[in-house]
Amino acid sequence: MSVHARPHVLLTPAEMAVADRLAVESGVAGMSLMEAAGKAVADAVMDRWPVLPTCVLCGPGNNGGDGFVVARRLREAGWPVRVALLGSLEDLCGDAAACAQAWGGPLETMKPDALDDAGLVIDALLGAGLSRPLEGATLAMVEAVNRSGLPVCAVDVPSGLDGASGRALGAAVRADLTVTFFRRKPGHLLMPGRALCGELLCADIGIPDTVLDAIAAGCRANHPDLWIGSYPWATLESHKYRRGHALVIGGDTMLGASRLASQAAARMGAGLVTLAVPPSAWPIQAGALTSVMVARLPEDGALGEALADERRNAVLVGPGLGVSARTRAQTLAVLSARRPCVLDADAISSFAAAPDLLVEALYGECVLTPHEGEFARLFPGLEGDKLSRARAAAHASGAVLVLKGADTVIARPNGFAVLNDNAPPELATGGTGDVLAGCIAGLLAQGMAPFEAACAAVYLHGQAAAGFGPGLIAQDLPDELPGVLAALRARSRVED
Structure with a gap:
């Protein structure tokens, strides 16, 4: 399979239909x-499973x-194959009808007993x-497929899944x-x-990459290719003041949250973190932190003095502050x-x-990092799928929106969005969101643009969690x- 140009572009089903048409x-x-x-599906199946009696479920x-092509290719390779068709052969038209004719074998009615004696299902x-x-x-x-417990290979998407929103419409095959x-x-x-697809493979089938020039795709998968060119690596000319000064506003109860955020901002390369x-809280935090400076706020929590130093050029507010009028x-x-x-x-x-x-x-240099509950509180009228809601919220607020989860969405006010897919399940533990917020703040302090900083931080946060694995705590x-950043810098130097 060839290496795509612009491989991180994501196409909606409607945009993919345009790509097919332009290719033709x-x-x-x-x-x-x-x-x-x-052929791509059949090859992938044969690479992953031994010869198994296979049931291919074909739609109209x-x-x-x-x-039908998968069925024929597997049969030619010596696999025992049965095909069940939804509808009748007369319902097929165009290329699908031609491929059914090329199969030439028997067709079964689409019903659950078609899975009898099968060892593998092609959806x-x-x-x-x-x-x-x-x-x-x-x-x-x-x-019936889901009840069977049989291994499943889905063609394009698992049946029942909306390729635009990721929603399962009533029911969907688990592949x-x-x-x-x-x-x-x-x-x-x-x-x-993401969970329904299992392992995901994207195959080159001969559509020229040039068709993307005519498709204004507004979505990408998060990857260093999208932001590594603006990553703020330290240079020989760098010193701590040039690398920025992140200010984290902490509270007096949930002290760990702001401490985690501060440490993350420092690890991401901010020259100074306060x-x-x-x-x-001052004696506790001052005794716990070494690389991070700890400043004392006045009793009323006023930030005038903390914000007076303009060298504190990026600010994080929220972790561990409590829901209160003071926080507002x-x-x-x-x-x-x-x-x-x-x-x-x-x-x-x-x-x-x-x-x-x-x-x-809010304004353009703000980054909001809500989880779903916080999002609902701030944008109560927004409904729909996650991608649509994130885009609408970014547009309404004029800020960069990071809607967190296993499928974090990072959206610009202009509607452009990036989807993150490297977050492991181990991130579902308290405090990891505070670390992410600190990572973003650390990059903002170094002058990285808000959208790119958010994308980079989300990706690196996921890589760090995946590298640690089970047992992770925030x-x-x-x-x-540091290990994740070292690997990223090595990659950057190789590509340069």
Whole structure:
């Protein structure tokens, strides 16, 4: 398989249909695309499983046409293959009908007993553009596949999954392997699609990369290729003041949150990090931190003095502050300074009763990092799939929006979005979000643009967690970052 240009572009099902059409218009035969798709699936299956009795489930569209090619290719390789068709042979048209004719073997009716004696299932029932919940024979078949416990290879997307949103429409096949074509789709990365796809393979089937020039795709998968060119590596001319000064606003109760964030900002390369805390927390934090400076706030929590030094050029507010009027006042004070800033956790939740007050104070150098609960409190009227909601919130606020989760979405106000897919399940533990917020703040302090800083921090945070593995707790992450950064810098130098 060839290496794609712009491999991190994600195409919606509608955009993929345009890519198919443009490929055909450029002289690539539709039958050639279908044959290549089926071959890619068959090759992937034979690479991963021993010879098994295989049931290929074919739908009435092009996805089913791909399935017929898979069936023929496996049969030619000596695999015992049965094909079950949804609908009748007369319903097929175009290339799908031609591929069914080339199969030439018997066809079974699409019903659960088609899985009898099967050792492997090829799901070629439905394509990526599904827009309504499954019903009837299709729903019964999908449920039967999931009940069977058989290994499944899905063609393009697991049937029942919306390739644009990642949503399962009523029910969806749970695949062990999904083979898609030309470019991945948002639904492959968004939950629950990410989990339903199993291993995801993107195959080159002969669509020229030049078709992307005519498709204004507004979504990418997060990867260093997207932001490494602006990563703020230290140079021989660097000194601590040139590398920026991150200010973290801490509270007096949940002290670990702001401590984790401060350590992460320092590990990401900020030349100086100051944690500003109430007097009661000062001796505890000052005794616990060495590389991070600890400043004492006045009793009332006012930030005038903390923000007076303009060399403190990036600010993080929220972790461990508590939901309170004081947190609201501190957040608005940070925003009034008009510096690059990160708003996390309680800096968001404290505005649940007056979300417009916060939204109206935001600006382009702000990064919001809510999880789903915090997002709902700040943007109560936004509904729909995760990608659409993140885009709408970024547009409404004029800020960079990082909607966290196993499928974190980073969105610009102009609608451009990046989906992250390297976060391991071990990140589902308290404090990891505080570390992420600190990572972003550390990059902002070094002058990285907010959107790129958010993308880089989310990716590196995921890499650090994956490198540590099971047993991860939040305080492990800052110590994992140097190794992740060293690998990133080595990669950067090789590519240069």
